[in-house]
Amino acid sequence: MKPITIADVAKHAGVSKSTVSQYLNQRYDYMGEKTKKRIEQTIEELGYRPNIIARSLKQKSTMTIGVIVANILHVFSTQVIRAIEDFCNESNFHIIVCNADDDPMKEKRYIEMLRAKQVDGIIAFPTGGNVELYKGLIKVNYPVVFMDRILPEVEIPTVLLDNEKASLLAVDQLLKNGYKKIGMIAPPLSPYVTPRLERISGYKKALQQHDIPFNPNYLISSEIFELEAKINHMLTMADPPEALVALNDRVLIEILKYTKEQQINIPGDLALVGIDEVSFASFYSPALTTVAQPAFQMGKKAAELLLNRIRDKDTDDFSKIYRFEPDLIKRESC
Incomplete structure (x- = not known):
């Protein structure tokens, strides 16, 4: 069958091609309701479908x-x-x-x-x-x-x-609740993955502001599939952290998997704050404190x-x- 054109629609509706074009582009300023309705019914009756490629060439968009x-x-x-x-x-x-x-x-x-x-x-x-x-x-x-x-x-x-502020909020909340030995777990670092670099920087600055020395053993950066072993090494050290900040949502999930497998009580054995809100945060047990991005x-x-x-x-x-x-x-x- 020959494809239906804008000229066919105009002829059937008894209007000009430019009027149909105005309708298709939603320019109704000077178009009466009866005309709009007639064009709409004609398009439906004839099964007209605009030629997107032709329109984009004409509109240059x-x-x-x-x-x-x-x-x-x-x-x-x-x-x-x-x-x-x-x-x-x-x-x-x-x-x-x-x-x-x-x-x-x-x-x-x-x-x-x-x-x-x-x-x-x-x-x-x-x-x-x-x-x-x-x-x-x-x-x-x-x-x-x-x-x-x-x-x-x-x-x-x-x-x-404001990624540094996100870490600052997380660390400040942990300090407010009495935790001093605070660690952070992060995915691999890259000079172009801005949030990771800034959140680690914010974590270190927050500790410094409270006169808490940065402990390099309390900072892990690793591929997701290696995190379980790294978390285990950190938490089984002679002097492990008592609280963790998860740098993003995927890291948070790995920490939760590990703590469940090892039957580590949150927050009794280990306090936790995640940067990035997750859909299950409010109904996870215990409900998870997070720093959300808008x-x-x-x-x-x-x-x-x-x-x-x-x-x-x-x-x-x-x-x-x-x-x-x-x-x-x-x-x-x-």
Whole structure:
């Protein structure tokens, strides 16, 4: 069958092609309700489907953005994606989500794929391995916004947490509750994974502010699959910590698995605070004290920044960093 065109819709509805076009683009300012209803009924009756490719060529926009996350398993990542999708949906934009697995090669392939699909812009949790590629995007004025990680070599607006303050809140709460020997457990460190570096820095600064010497034996940084052995080594030392700060949600889960297997009572034997709120924190037994990121507000801000750049409404400094405040949620684990 011959595909239904906008001209067929206009003829059947008894209106001009431009009126149908205005309807499809939701420009109803000078359109009567009867005309809108007639076009709507005609589209349904004829089964008309707009040619997205033709429209994007005409408008020079695909009304689509790409989102490249470092690791989609993190609760923070999924919450940010949801916030971006919600904001974009309200603006009639679609999103394509890509999971880079913290692999620069995957990130590079996704950037190239998204550009080939002519998406209007990208929100990325950068791995740090594609600095020159991002510099090239900025050189051609391609809209990009970073989430969660800073690349000092690239002037791109970045949205992230005040990570040092997150650690400060966690340590302060433990000290307030009488714990002095406080450890921190972290995933592997990388010069480009900003939250990990800043949260460790905040942990050390918090101890220093309270005149507590930093004990290197109380800081673990390891791949997730190696954490159980590292946690066991730390907690079976002659002088183990009496409280732990989990640097992120995945680390928190590994600590909880270990304490359950070893029948370690929380907080009786070991106090615990996790940075990053998790869905089960309030009904885990005991309920978990966490430091939450305002993930939905952060995702919305990143989407707003990107769409403003796409629409040439962004007058802010491209190197500007947008910091969000963490929130301590007091429960029963410390």
